[in-house]
Amino acid sequence: MALDTVDRDLITLLQVNARESTANLARKLGIARTTVVARLARLERDGAVVGYTARLGSSAGVPAVQAHVGITLQPKSGRDVVRRLQKLPELQWLSSVSGEFDYIAILKAETTARLDQLLDEIGELDGVIKTHTSVVLAVRVDRNAG
Known part of the structure; x- marks a missing residue:
């Protein structure tokens, strides 16, 4: 369309x-x-608009810390790593990408301490070579409803 x-x-x-x-x-x-x-x-x-949703504000208990995590994997370990990442409730989005990393993940955690635990868990997964994390300081434009 x-x-x-x-x-x-x-x-x-x-x-x-x-x-x-x-x-x-x-x-x-x-x-x-x-x-x-x-x-x-x-x-x-036509499927261009597939739904309407409510976005919760910080006063509604939305996690306060968001981070973008680049993940580099050993060859042929992608399927297993993705399966394990899917089990993390804080994982909001995961895409395979070209460039320096194999995947980019967006994590939302309640606290920086929980984010630190998540990053340790991801870094310790079999097949993960390295991660690179950028913590979101402020969202300037957000057109996603999720």
């Missing part, structure tokens, strides 16, 4: 606030409310 500029702008507005009324979305986009409703229905039907 090809998205035009209005579709992309609509999706961006929804990523900022998925509860925005169709009337407000229409006003911000400069189109009719019925056009917004029709486009939303099409985006949902």
Whole structure:
């Protein structure tokens, strides 16, 4: 499905606030409310928009520490390492990547002490050669609803 500029702008507005009324979305986009409703229905039907969610703020008990972890593996150990990483509830996202690392993980932990434990656990997994961690200091743009 090809998205035009209005579709992309609509999706961006929804990523900022998925509860925005169709009337407000229409006003911000400069189109009719019925056009917004029709486009939303099409985006949902075609799978461009697959759901709406609530993001919890820090007062709701969302983990306070987030880190991006580059993980370098021994050859042929990826499947086993991924299987073990999936068991960590603090693992939010894991992607295989090109470049210096084999995988990039995003971890969210309650405390820096728990993050430190997680990093030790990951570093001790069979097949992990090294990790490189960057702790998130501030999120400047967040268009993900999860």
